[in-house]
Amino acid sequence: MLARLSQRYGVLIALAAIIALLPLVFPSTYYYRVASLVWVSAFAAIGLNILMGKAGQVSLGHAGFFGIGAYAAAIGPAHLGLPSLAALVVGAGFSALLAYLVGRPILRLRGHYLAIATLGFGALVALVITTESHWTGGPDGMPVAKLSLFGWRAGGSGTWYWIAGGLLLGGAWIAFNLDETPTGRAFRALHDSEIAARVTGIDVNRFKLQAFVIAAVYASLAGSALAMMNGFVNPDQAGFLHSIELVTMVVLGGLGSVVGSIVGAAVLIMLPQFLTVFQEYENLLLGFIIIVSMIFMREGIVPTARRLISRGRA
Amino acid sequence: MPYRSPIRHIIAAGAFALSVSGLSICSPAFAQQTVKIGSVLSVTGPASFLGEPEDKTLRMYVEKINAAGGVAGKKIELVIYDDGGDANKARTFATRLIEDDKVVAMVGGSTTGTTMAMIPVFEDAQVPFISLAGAIDVIDPVRKYVFKTPHTDKMACEKIFENLKQRNLTKIAMISGTDGFGASMRAQCVKVAPTYDVEILTEETYGPRDSDMTVQLTKIKGVAGIQAVVNPGFGQGPAIVTRNFAQLGMSATPLYQSHGVASKSFIELAGAAAEGVRLPAAALLVGDKLPDSDPQKKVVVDYKQAYEATTKQPVSTFGGHAYDGLFILVDAMKRADSTDAKKVRDEIEKTKGFVGTGGIVTMSPTDHLGLDLTAFKMLEIKDGDWTLVRPGG
Numbered sequence: 061m062l063a064r065l066s067q068r069y070g071v072l073i074a075l076a077a078i079i080a081l082l083p084l085v086f087p088s089t090y091y092y093r094v095a096s097l098v099w100v101s102a103f104a105a106i107g108l109n110i111l112m113g114k115a116g117q118v119s120l121g122h123a124g125f126f127g128i129g130a131y132a133a134a135i136g137p138a139h140l141g142l143p144s145l146a147a148l149v150v151g152a153g154f155s156a157l158l159a160y161l162v163g164r165p166i167l168r169l170r171g172h173y174l175a176i177a178t179l180g181f182g183a184l185v186a187l188v189i190t191t192e193s194h195w196t197g198g199p200d201g202m203p204v205a206k207l208s209l210f211g212w213r214a215g216g217s218g219t220w221y222w223i224a225g226g227l228l229l230g231g232a233w234i235a236f237n238l239d240e241t242p243t244g245r246a247f248r249a250l251h252d253s254e255i256a257a258r259v260t261g262i263d264v265n266r267f268k269l270q271a272f273v274i275a276a277v278y279a280s281l282a283g284s285a286l287a288m289m290n291g292f293v294n295p296d297q298a299g300f301l302h303s304i305e306l307v308t309m310v311v312l313g314g315l316g317s318v319v320g321s322i323v324g325a326a327v328l329i330m331l332p333q334f335l336t337v338f339q340e341y342e343n344l345l346l347g348f349i350i351i352v353s354m355i356f357m358r359e360g361i362v363p364t365a366r367r368l369i370s371r372g373r374a
Numbered sequence: 375m376p377y378r379s380p381i382r383h384i385i386a387a388g389a390f391a392l393s394v395s396g397l398s399i400c401s402p403a404f405a406q407q408t409v410k411i412g413s414v415l416s417v418t419g420p421a422s423f424l425g426e427p428e429d430k431t432l433r434m435y436v437e438k439i440n441a442a443g444g445v446a447g448k449k450i451e452l453v454i455y456d457d458g459g460d461a462n463k464a465r466t467f468a469t470r471l472i473e474d475d476k477v478v479a480m481v482g483g484s485t486t487g488t489t490m491a492m493i494p495v496f497e498d499a500q501v502p503f504i505s506l507a508g509a510i511d512v513i514d515p516v517r518k519y520v521f522k523t524p525h526t527d528k529m530a531c532e533k534i535f536e537n538l539k540q541r542n543l544t545k546i547a548m549i550s551g552t553d554g555f556g557a558s559m560r561a562q563c564v565k566v567a568p569t570y571d572v573e574i575l576t577e578e579t580y581g582p583r584d585s586d587m588t589v590q591l592t593k594i595k596g597v598a599g600i601q602a603v604v605n606p607g608f609g610q611g612p613a614i615v616t617r618n619f620a621q622l623g624m625s626a627t628p629l630y631q632s633h634g635v636a637s638k639s640f641i642e643l644a645g646a647a648a649e650g651v652r653l654p655a656a657a658l659l660v661g662d663k664l665p666d667s668d669p670q671k672k673v674v675v676d677y678k679q680a681y682e683a684t685t686k687q688p689v690s691t692f693g694g695h696a697y698d699g700l701f702i703l704v705d706a707m708k709r710a711d712s713t714d715a716k717k718v719r720d721e722i723e724k725t726k727g728f729v730g731t732g733g734i735v736t737m738s739p740t741d742h743l744g745l746d747l748t749a750f751k752m753l754e755i756k757d758g759d760w761t762l763v764r765p766g767g
Contacts, residue, residue, distance in 0.1 A: 090473035093466055191552060193561075199554035200486045200509060201461065286462070292491045294461045332463070333470070336455055343418060343458070 068236045071319060075232060079225035092221040094333060099224035100286050102325035103231045105309040106318055107278020110235060112307070113316030114244065115271035116251030117167065118175050121182020122306050125155045125276040127189055127298020129283025130204075134293045135195055137205035144207045148284040152277050159276035160269065167268040179300070186298040201294025204287045220289045227285055228322070231278060235318045238274075247271055251316075279306075312353060314360025323361050408451040409444075409713040411436070411703065412477030414467045414492065415506075416484040419459035423637075424484040427693030428506055429454060430685050432481065435700055445707045453477060457488055464488035468495040478715045481699040483507050484692075486554055493520055502719040504699040506692070508634075509558040513742040521722055521742040523698040523732055524691075525633060525656065525749055527559035527606070528566060533654035533750040534604055534630045535563075535570035537763070543601040543628065545573050547594040549615060551607030553582040555634050559606035575600055580611055587611075588618045595624055603627055608634025613643035620647035628652065633750070637690050641758055652763065654750040658694045658731045660760050673729050694731030702728055702735065 082095060108122050129151045136147020166177040189196045196202060207223075238244040246267045249257040258264050287293045296302060305328060313324025331349065335342040357364040413432055416425035436452045444450060453475045457464035464483070471477045472495060479502045483489035489507040496503035496519050503520050505512050510526040538544065550560035556579075567574055576597045578590035594603060603624070605615050612635045619629055629651050631640070636655035641648050657664060661674035677697055678689045705728065706721035707713055725744060728735040733749025752763040 088473040090470045093469040093473075097462075097466060193557055198557040199552070200511070200558060201490060203490070290462065290465055290491060291494045292461065292465070294487045294491070296461060296487070333466070336467075340417070340456075342456065 068239075072229070072233055072236065075319075075322070076229055079229065083221065089218060092218050094330060096221045096224040096289060097286075098322075098326045098329045099221075099228040100282050100289065101306075101309060101329055102322040103224075103228045103285070104279045104282035104306055105313070105321035105325045106228075106231050106235050107275045107282070108306050109310045109313075109316065109318065109321045110238065110247070110278070111271045111275035112310050113314075113320075114238075114247040114251060115268060116247075117268055117271060118171075118178065118307075119272070119275065120175050120179040120300075120303050120307065121185070122178070122275065122279050123298050123300070123302035124182040124185035125159065125279035126283035126286075126302065126306070127185055127295070128155050128158070129280030129285075130287035130293045130297050131189060131196055131283075132280070133284040133287040134202050134204040138202065139195060144205055144288060148281065148288075151284050152280045155276045155280035156273050159273045163269045163272040164265075167265065167272055179303070182298070182300060182303050186295055186300070189295045189298050196295070199295055201292060204291050204293055206291060207288045224285060224289065227281070231281075232318050232322070243267065243270060308350065312350065312360060314362040314364070317360065317362045320360050320362035327361070407448050409446070409448040409707070410451045410453060410475055410477040411700075412471035412475060412480045413452065413454045413482035414457050414464050414471065414480070414488065415454060415482050416459040416464075416488060417454075417456040419457075421459040421485045421488075423690075424506070424692045425456070425459075427681075427685075427687075427690045428482070428484060428696035429456075431681065431693040431696040432700055434680065434684050435697060439704060445704050446711050446713055448713060450704075454482075457484075459485060459488070461487045461491035465491045465495065468492040472496070472499045472501060477501065478713050479703050479718055480504065481506070481696065481703055486512065486558065489522075493517060496520065500719075501715050502703070502722055504703055504722070506695045506699060508555060510562060511558070516740060516742050519719055521699075521702070521737070523702065523730065523735075523743075524695045525654075525732060525745055526562070526743065527555070527632070528562040529745070529747060529750060530559060530633045530654050531563035531566050531606075532570070533747055533752060534632075534652075535567060535572045536747065537652065537654075537752050538572055538602055538630075539570050541602075541628070544571055545575050545599050546602045546604055547576045547578070547597060547600045548574050548604045548606070549578040549580065549587065549590055549594065550605065551582055551609070551611045552579050553607070553609070553611075555632075556582075556607040556611070559632055559634070563604065563606060580607075580615070582609060582611060584611065585614065586618065587615050588622065591615070591618050591622055591624065595622060600627060602630060604630045606632050606634070608632065610643060613640055616644040616651060617647045625650065633691070636753075638688055641755060648755045648758070650754065650756075652752060652754045655753050655760070656691045656694060656732050656749065657751055658689065658691050660751060660753060660762055663760070663762055669729050669734065670731075674731050677731050691731070698728075698730035698732050698735070701730065 086092060104126055111117050111119055132147050132151025136142035136150060137144055162181055169177050190199050246262045249262055250264060250267055254264055309324035309328050310321055314320025331346055335345050338345055415428050417429045432452060436450050440449045455467035457467055481504045483492055483505040486507040486509040489505040489512050497517055500519060505522040508524050508527055510528045512522045550556040576594060578593060580587050580590060605612050612631050631651055631653040633655050636659055657670045658674045661678050664671045681689045681693055702722060702725055706718050710717040710721040723737050723739060725735055725737045733745045735744040737744035753760045754763050
């Protein structure tokens with residue numbers, strides 16, 4: 061137990077150290093931008109991993125919540141006169157409520173049926189965002205007001221690097237802590253065997269719904285952060301491809317592993333930046349790398365690496 | 375789990391840090407005698423029909439300019455990134471162009487979505503950005519460092535309505551796509567219709583991937599007094615509208631398409647149904663049919679020949695936008711005799727009488743597009759080819 065605890069804090073401290081020390085090797089602000097994107101995406105991926113990796117439920121429409129968060133940050137200040145931070149909270153609240161209402165019926169589905177239902181949910185959110193152009197600016201998106209706190213305006217990749225880093229640290233900390241709570245244990249039981257979990261007295265539907273709502277809030281916050289960072293939103297952020305990207309981050313990094321989500325996000329964000337030198341072969345290579353890593357590291361990058369290291373030590 | 379495991383994470387962290395810093399090693403340092411021009415284009419993905427010809431055009435002409443000695447005593451180094459049509463990626467590449475590649479100007483941004491996402495980056499960095507996107511939002515309101523070359527959707531509406539008015543057709547129906555292009559142009563058309571005394575009696579929309587528009591067109595057919603139908607949209611949608619329109623026997627009513635379908639593939643897709651369809655388009659499509667007195671004739675014919683000879687593909691207006699953007703920029707650099715971003719910006723704004731593929735460009739501090747309605751030609755499809763509609767016809 062003590063070992064687990066200190067391991068958990070070890071990881072968090074290591075993460076904090078990376079966030080704090082990385083800027084020392086950044087030659088230009090462009091790297092702040094890439095790293096901030098990694099932190100924000102990793103934050104969303106950690107949330108989705110709670111649902112997929114811990115509670116064992118799939119969601120192919122998670123970008124829907126991401127989009128709601130992003131558009132909350134855009135619409136709140138522009139149409140409702142809300143301060144950015146309040147809009148972020150409202151967005152997260154709305155996502156939670158929607159996740160609760162939608163999750164109640166659809167989380168009773170399993171496997172492919174659940175996947176299709178969540179996919180449909182994501183498509184609906186994207187459709188509403190695209191069509192309601194009075195509010196959302198339609199398919200071309202809309203600008204987002206800069207985040208301002210007590211008269212101080214957050215602009216530039218440098219500032220956002222620290223905000224996104226802080227967000228990620230908080231998100232990782234909560235996800236780690238969740239593991240050790242009765243809820244976290246219930247999630248794991250649910251993941252291993254729904255029937256066994258039910259037999260031991262776990263309210264399966266309630267915990268599934270909890271995981272869904274938590275994941276939705278994570279995605280919504282990440283969406284708001286990205287929108288404010290970019291100063292611009294468009295419906296792609298709520299689209300199917302983005303949902304798939306989030307799922308890929310989780311699976312590639314390692315289901316159930318918090319560090320895995322961060323690594324998965326880092327790979328998926330940074331790889332296209334590296335691969336630009338290959339010009340038109342870029343997408344081909346990206347696909348190839350992902351296929352190869354899924355064949356040889358079936359559990360995901362981090363769990364596989366962990367297994368290899370502990371095997372080497374034994 | 376053994377106790378010492380955090381070390382592994384720290385090692386992993388170190389590897390991550392190294393890999394990030396490794397990015398900087400990849401970008402080679404170049405000598406002083408080059409000037410960097412950046413471009414973020416949607417070469418792949420759903421908007422590749424825009425980005426691909428733009429990409430080829432830029433590469434081809436930068437090579438030609440360099441072979442002829444470069445600009446302001448320097449050779450141009452072109453840095454192109456492919457955003458795949460993703461606005462978020464475009465934004466990252468824009469930051470990369472500014473911060474890492476240190477470009478002095480940018481010609482790019484294939485779609486309105488990617489352009490709008492990149493604008494804040496260039497405005498903050500005070501680097502001129504010549505966009506290749508269609509919507510009027512790019513230059514209205516005017517932003518100090520943002521310019522664009524393609525005609526706006528507002529101009530397309532005006533050109534269509536002008537033609538309608540000349541033919542005394544003032545009661546119309548509109549059917550538009552819900553994609554970015556269609557939605558933006560629809561809004562502009564609704565806005566400018568009253569200025570031309572055009573009344574929109576009914577409106578229908580279709581999704582960008584719909585494969586049948588008979589329902590919407592049947593509704594339009596049922597509305598009494600419709601004298602013409604206007605279809606803002608691009609991609610395959612307008613071709614299906616055109617086919618369904620003929621299938622429903624509505625061909626007696628004039629059908630207007632937008633500049634969004636100004637490519638040969640539209641005529642191929644719509645087939646015989648395309649006969650008689652009118653649309654506003656750039657001179658590039660009808661270069662060989664222009665009278666010799668037309669100042670644009672030489673430019674568009676030369677570009678068409680050069681493009682088709684190099685790429686072995688039919689010319690499109692989209693590549694022409696990139697041609698215009700590149701040469702507006704290069705001319706500005708020549709006039710400024712400098713590659714300083716601010717001086718170049720000022721000179722771009724002073725562009726006067728530039729003859730491009732899209733029209734004759736005269737910019738001003740309040741107009742960062744510089745085209746008027748004469749830049750559009752009204753075309754009619756006859757016998758599977760474009761023909762010029764005579765003014766007033």
